[in-house]
Amino acid sequence: MNSAIKKIFLFFFVCMMASCLFHCPVSLHAEGILGKLAKGEGKWGQHWKPIEMFRWWDPEHYFEPENKIEGVFEGEKCVICHTLTTPRIAIDWKESAHSKAGVTCDKCHGSDHQKIQLPNPDTCAKCHPEQVNEFKSEKETGHPSHARAFHPDVVEAGWQISKPQPEVAGCAQCHAVENKCDSCHFRHRFKAAEARRPEACSYCHNGPDHRDTECYTTSAHGVITALDGDNWDWDKPLKVGNYRAPTCAYCHMYNGTHNAVENAVYSHIGVEEIDRGAEEFAEKRKAWTNICNDCHSARFAAAYLRGADETVKVSHAKVREAKAVVEDLHKEGLLDAMPKDLARYLDEGHKWNLGGRMYNVTAIEREFFDMLVYQGTTIFKAAFHMSANLQTYELGAFKQDESLAKIKSEASKLRRLKSLEDKVGIKYESFDFWKVGEYTNSLKVIK
Ligand code: HEC
Ligand code: HEC
Ligand code: HEC
Ligand code: HEC
Ligand code: HEC
Ligand code: HEC
Ligand code: HEC
Ligand code: HEC
Incomplete structure (x- = not known):
């Protein structure tokens, strides 16, 4: 069948099955034309609008059926x-x-x-x-x-709600793991064998602040799985000996x-310095060594x-050294611009928060953020996932060295500039571009 005929056939078949009851495609809901998407939920709800994909990423709050098809169907009727x-x-x-077990x-x-629904974990329960x-x-x-x-x-x-939602769509895509059970065994196979493979986790556990996949694939464990995994029977449960x-x-x-x-020791993805070997975590450590x-x-x-x-301890010593340098600049009023001169954050206003801030800040603060949140977490993940390269070289310890050097050079320049300004009597006022601009204006609560 060529595709045009197929489409005509499809059209008639769909009409027939649905008793030809197609409805007006635009349905007006009580909340307005956007229906449940008109407003975000949660404490910042009035400040943001979800993008359309939230219907599928958080169906419980945002999903509404399209009302194209009318009828009650069961079993094979849906499938046909x-x-x-x-x-x-x-x-x-x-x-x-599911098909074999009659779960239609x-x-x-x-x-x-x-009234079609998208399932959440309670449906599977x-x-x-x-x-x-x-x-x-x-x-x-x-x-x-x-x-x-x-x-x-x-x-x-608050910090991500302050940003235009299309920009941060990735947050919701990965974090939707809370709302549905198809993240590791993908729909509609729902195959346990798929979830046992490392690739299932790598869909989300990758990138600068959770470099698990990159660390694992360069470890002996990841390399052996890549070399030999095709010969393994992935239908076997993840148990000793298999x-x-x-x-x-x-x-x-x-x-x-x-x-x-x-068995995880909470350390804010590795940003906080926690000694996992300490006595208070002895039980968790024991669980790990048992594995x-x-x-x-x-x-x-x-x-x-x-x-x-x-x-991990050495990496935090380096971070503390850098932190002291940037904090001193802040105390001396040398940061260009100071937090009070920037667009304010939705949740924290103008409060100075080194380490939690990655946008609309000065280069030296951003460099510190990278050192702590990207490089520091990579070192932690690489060390515990046995990636030789990533803990010591490329994105790990030696990258932190580079950042520490940049922070000190920048601090030195800012101080020397200030002493020149003082000498010739220049009083610096921060430029407007810190506060306004085509993109900057789209950040929430800038007044
Ligand atoms: C074991 C439960 C389960 C069964 C059985 C099931 N689904 Fe789903 N389906 C899901 C889950 C989970 C999602 C994802 C929900 C979300 O995105 O929030 C989904 C999403 C969908 C979607 C919307 C997402 C997309 O990719 O377009 C469609 C369409 C769909 N299912 C059709 C079907 C059809 C047709 C059948 C029968 C052949 C079926 N489903 C059987 C669990 C199931
Ligand atoms: C007469 C044909 C027909 C039958 C029978 C039918 N569907 Fe659908 N279904 C459709 C069409 C057409 C769409 C819209 C598809 C699209 O957007 O491309 C749809 C959409 C869906 C969606 C997607 C909702 C969304 O917006 O992502 C789900 C889930 C779904 N159907 C499940 C079912 C289930 C469960 C049954 C049986 C109870 C069923 N369908 C029976 C034709 C049918
Ligand atoms: C109406 C009952 C029913 C519902 C609802 C249901 N399942 Fe299942 N599921 C089964 C049965 C029966 C089997 C096959 C027997 C078994 O392995 O337990 C199965 C098997 C599975 C398997 C193992 C498949 C394999 O490869 O061995 C996974 C994974 C799974 N279901 C996930 C889900 C998820 C996720 C949901 C919700 C989106 C869901 N199921 C909803 C009944 C259900
Ligand atoms: C759809 C995306 C997604 C997939 C797939 C996924 N995860 Fe996650 N995982 C997350 C997110 C998001 C978090 C952090 C949740 C939060 O914000 O609290 C997380 C957290 C974790 C944590 C806790 C981290 C901590 O610091 O305590 C572990 C461990 C974990 N995941 C392991 C896995 C494993 C193993 C797999 C594969 C079998 C997997 N995840 C698959 C998204 C995912
Ligand atoms: C299912 C089996 C298995 C488990 C569980 C396992 N490993 Fe391994 N590991 C291996 C194999 C096989 C190798 C490759 C041995 C070689 O290097 O020749 C390996 C290699 C290593 C290496 C690199 C080899 C070396 O000598 O430097 C380290 C380090 C390591 N594992 C640590 C761990 C730690 C720590 C754990 C627990 C958190 C762990 N492994 C859990 C099978 C396992
Ligand atoms: C972080 C990844 C991940 C998420 C999220 C996840 N699963 Fe699984 N699931 C797995 C893995 C891995 C296995 C295989 C476990 C094994 O080998 O024993 C599995 C297996 C299963 C099985 C088959 C169990 C068996 O013994 O055959 C069912 C049923 C299942 N999951 C249901 C669910 C449900 C329901 C949810 C939502 C609450 C869910 N899963 C969410 C990773 C995940
Ligand atoms: C050999 C066992 C092993 C393998 C394989 C492994 N991890 Fe880990 N992972 C660990 C250990 C050990 C830690 C540090 C645990 C601790 O004490 O907190 C850790 C830490 C983590 C954390 C931070 C949460 C925590 O427990 O501290 C996440 C997230 C994570 N791993 C995800 C993954 C992902 C995703 C993969 C595959 C790409 C993976 N891991 C492969 C052993 C493993
Ligand atoms: C590629 C998938 C992915 C994207 C995109 C993503 N995350 Fe995550 N997020 C994760 C994973 C995986 C973890 C768990 C990391 C760990 O523990 O090592 C996590 C952890 C977190 C945590 C936990 C912090 C803590 O320590 O309690 C927060 C908060 C968070 N993410 C927010 C966000 C926000 C906001 C965005 C968008 C700006 C975002 N994430 C984008 C996958 C993702």
């Missing part, structure tokens, strides 16, 4: 029509364990097409209570964790638990992890 409307979804579902589309989406309870128990462990990724950490984060080298889930979801933070002990001697594992603790 969707074989034409969204063919690949139907194929993936047919290849899934309506079991997750409901059967009335006018009807049949998989154990996984959902474990997943939700992450909330008790503090954060970060999948179970609190979206609401506390993105929607309530895998030659550990994947992310092997270590972080040991024995298949859906609480990925059970390593599946394949290594306990002594080898403990020694390696102690080494990683020391690597």
Whole structure:
């Protein structure tokens, strides 16, 4: 069949199945034309509007069905029509364990097409209570964790709400992991074997402030998985004896638990200096060495992890040295511009917050942010994921050296400039471009 005929056929088939009840495509909702998208939720709700994709990233708050199709369908009826409307979804579902077990589309989406729903973890809980309870128990462990990724950490984060939403769409895309269960075993196969592979986590755990994937793929564990993984039976559960080298889930979801933070020591993604080897974390450390002990001697594992603790400490010493230099500039009034001269942050106003700020700040403050939040977290992740290069070279310790050197040079220039200005009697006032500009104007609450 050529594609034009296919489309005509599809059109008639859809009309027939839906009893030809297509509705007006624009439906006016009580809240106005945008419906639930008119306003964000949470404490900053009045300051931002979600982009359309929030319907799928946070269906519980924003999803509304399109009302194109009218009728109540069950089982194969949904599948038959969707074989034409969204063919690949139907194929993936047919290849899934759900299809074999008779878990048809309506079991997750409901059967009335006018009220079609997108499933959240509670939908899955009807049949998989154990996984959902474990997943939700992450909330008790503090954060970060999948179970609190979206609401506390993105929607309530004033600094990202201050930015134009299309710019920060990535936050919601990764952090939607809180709202749905298709993040590691993708819809509509929902295959456990997929989630066991490191690639499933790498979809989100990559980039400057969570360089887990880059560290893992350059470790012996990642290299062995890449070399030999095609020969492994990924249908086997992540248990001792089944895998030659550990994947992310092997270590972080040991024995298949859906609480990925059970053994994590909270350190604000590595930004806070925490000694994981300290007595107070002895139980967690023991849990880690037990995992390593599946394949290594306990002594080898403990020694390696102690080494990683020391690597992290050195990186924080460097950060403290840099911090003192920038703090002094601030005290002396030498930063160009001072926080009071900048567009204010939605949540903190003009408060000076070194380390939490990455935009609309001076170059030296930004350099410090990189040192702490990007390089520091990379060193932590590289050390604990056994990436030789990334902890010492490229983006790790030696990159921090470069930043420390830049910070000192910049501080030196600012001081020398100030002494010249003082000598010739120039009183510096910060330029307007710190406050206004085509992009800068779009930041919230600039008045
Ligand atoms: C008569 C054909 C037909 C039947 C039967 C049908 N659908 Fe649909 N469905 C559609 C069409 C057409 C769309 C819109 C697709 C698009 O936007 O490309 C749709 C959209 C959807 C969406 C997507 C909602 C969104 O906005 O992202 C879901 C979920 C869905 N259907 C599930 C189901 C389920 C579950 C059943 C059975 C209860 C079912 N469908 C039965 C034709 C059908
Ligand atoms: C095991 C539960 C489950 C079953 C069964 C299921 N879905 Fe889904 N479906 C999901 C999840 C989870 C999402 C993602 C929800 C989100 O994005 O928030 C989804 C999203 C969708 C979407 C919208 C997203 C997109 O990519 O367009 C469509 C359309 C859809 N499903 C159709 C179907 C159809 C048709 C069937 C049956 C062949 C089906 N689903 C069976 C869980 C299920
Ligand atoms: C769809 C994106 C996504 C996927 C896929 C994903 N994660 Fe996450 N993960 C996140 C986010 C976002 C956070 C941080 C949540 C927050 O803000 O509190 C997180 C947090 C974590 C934490 C806690 C971090 C800490 O500092 O305590 C661990 C451990 C973790 N994930 C492991 C994994 C593993 C292992 C996989 C794969 C099996 C995986 N994640 C897959 C997005 C994802
Ligand atoms: C109506 C019951 C039902 C619902 C609702 C349901 N499932 Fe399932 N699920 C099953 C059954 C039955 C199996 C196959 C038997 C088994 O492995 O437990 C299964 C298997 C699975 C598997 C393992 C597949 C494999 O490769 O071994 C995953 C992953 C999964 N479901 C995820 C989900 C997610 C995510 C949701 C919600 C979006 C969901 N399920 C909703 C009943 C359900
Ligand atoms: C961070 C990644 C990740 C997220 C998020 C996730 N899963 Fe899983 N899931 C996995 C991994 C990895 C496995 C394989 C575990 C194993 O080998 O024992 C798995 C397996 C499963 C299985 C099959 C269990 C079995 O023993 O066959 C079910 C059912 C399941 N998940 C449901 C869910 C539900 C429901 C949610 C939402 C609360 C969810 N998952 C969210 C990674 C994830
Ligand atoms: C050999 C086991 C192992 C493997 C494989 C592994 N990790 Fe880790 N991971 C660790 C250890 C150990 C820590 C530091 C734990 C601690 O004490 O907090 C850690 C830390 C983390 C953290 C910070 C939260 C925490 O627990 O401190 C995240 C997020 C993370 N790993 C994600 C991943 C991802 C994603 C992958 C795969 C790309 C992966 N890990 C592979 C052992 C592993
Ligand atoms: C590529 C996926 C991805 C993107 C994009 C992303 N994040 Fe994350 N985020 C993560 C992961 C993964 C973690 C967990 C890191 C860890 O613990 O090592 C995380 C952690 C966090 C944390 C936890 C901090 C803490 O220590 O409690 C916050 C807050 C956060 N992200 C907010 C945001 C915001 C706001 C944005 C957008 C500006 C964003 N994220 C963009 C994946 C992402
Ligand atoms: C499922 C098995 C398995 C687990 C679990 C495991 N490893 Fe490994 N690891 C290996 C294999 C196999 C190698 C490659 C051995 C070689 O280098 O010849 C390796 C290599 C290493 C190396 C580099 C080799 C070297 O001698 O420098 C380090 C370091 C390491 N592992 C530490 C750990 C730590 C720490 C843990 C626990 C957090 C851990 N591993 C968990 C299998 C495992």
